[in-house]
Amino acid sequence: MTKLEQAMRQLQAEARAMTPPSEPNAALLAEFAGVRGPGNPWKAQWLAVAAVVIATIAVSVFRTRAHAPVIPPAAVPAPVVQVAAMQPTAMQPAPSPVASGRKARRKPVPPEPEAPFMQIPYTAPLAPWEHAEVVRADIPLSALIAAGLPLEVSDPGARARADLMIGPDGRTRAVRLISVSDSTSYRTNP
Amino acid sequence: MSWLTDRNGSRRLLESFRNGDREAFTGIYREHHPSVFRFALHMTADPVKAGEVAQDVFVWLIHHAGDFDPARGELGAFLTGVTRKMLQRRRSDEQRWVPFDDALLDGRQRAQGPEPDTSDADRLRAAIIALPERYREVVVLCDLEGKSYDEAAVALDCAVGTVRSRLHRARSLLTRKLQPDLPQPDLQSCEV
Known part of the structure; x- marks a missing residue:
């Protein structure tokens, strides 16, 4: 018997020890009873309830998406934006109902003017079957310039509130500027 | 004829298990848990990890009992294949997030290797763990678990010839590793 065979047998004996x-533990038996065990009259009912809930959610999501405006990626223009012409706004946090001491009343928000989305250069356009999410964010204008957007800015520290169109891969495809605040107002009202 | 009876018995056991018979599941567990555990133990050299993997395998079996096709092989080989997949998934998860201390310790251990005054079994265990996975699997199945080449081929989802060639290569590597006088092979860089 070679040295290797001896060592193999020793390892086999250690592993057997x-x-x-080999008795299934309680967790395994409970799993078995939950999945395959007989005498589980609630299982079918729970499955039916779950199926109804999933179907309801799926229908509501489908309807929401069907009514959402679809922005064709090919129609996204890339105009040069004069940032100075936009109305500067100070970015202040929304007053919380707790701080004001009374329940905040919801005022009807006037619809914002629909500015066009600007496509970020060198990003692949969305395919017709791809969905995009639009996320509103406060970002520095320098980041938009670094991304390749043709912006003319006098204040390099300015920040912009913008809608970002994010593709299914998580990459931003286009940007729509909502408002711009200069660096002074942002620092005083972070 | 006894093997035929055994095979039919296993099929009946499996059918009862699929129909929700708890005793049948216990029977399958008793029959196959030791080999599943030992395979995981030899592949990981960690009894705790091997126990967790064995548990995962049988939980998976409870949920996917219909995936086993008796026409393609024995349940033991099928479960070995499932164990192999579980180990691969676990390893990829572990490789994604390695604690810094563990990474340092692992590197140190790898650099030092086994102690010089350890037994042949310890040296062999360290050498098996250091083998590339494709070699480690055939050594564990054929040499440590005593499976035939055919059973190993079913479990590893490869040809019998591949099992033979990998086993031959793995044995020669392990033999050299157990003889400190010979120049030591770099086990991680071995190719088929």
């Missing part, structure tokens, strides 16, 4: 008793 370390093998735990």
Whole structure:
């Protein structure tokens, strides 16, 4: 018997000694009873309820998406934006109902003017079957310039509130500027 | 004829298990848990990890009992294949997030290797763990678990010839590793 065979047999013996008793533990038996066990009258009912809930959610999501405006990626223009012409706004946090001490009343928000989305250069356009999400964010204008957007800015520290169109891969495809605040107003009202 | 009876018995057991018979599941567990555990133990050299993997395998079996096709092989080989997939998934998860301390310790251990005054079994265990996975699997199945080449081929989803060639290569590597006088092979850089 070679040295390798001897060592193999020793390892086999050690492994057999370390093998735990072959009785399924309580967690495994509970899993079995939950999945395959008989006498589970609630299982079918729960499955039916879950199916109804999933179907309801799917229908509502489908309807929401069907009514959402679809922005064709090919129609996204890339105009040069004069940032100075936009109305500067100070970015202040929304007053919380707790801080004001009374329940905040919802005022009807006037619809914002629909500015066009600007495509970020060198990004692949969305395919017709791809969905995009629009996320509103406060971002520095320098980041937009670094991304390749043709912006003319006098204040390099300015920030913009913008809608970002994000593709299914998580990359931003286009940007729509909502408002711009200069660096002074942002620093005083972070 | 006894093997035929055994095979039919296993099929009946499996059918009862699929129909929700708890005793049948216990029977399958008793029959196959030791080999699943030992395979995981030899592949990981960690009894705790091997126990968790064995548990995962049988939980998976409870949920996917219909995936086993008796026409393609024995349940033991099928479960070995499932164990192999579980180990691969676990390893890829572990490789994604390695604690810094563990990474340092692992590197140190790898650099030092086993102690010089350890037994042949310890040296062999360290050498098996250091083998590339494709070699480690055939050594564990054929040499440590005593499976035939055919059973190993079913479990590893490869040809019998591949099992033979990998086993031959793995044995020669392990033999050299157990003889410190010979120049030591770099096990991680071995190719088929």
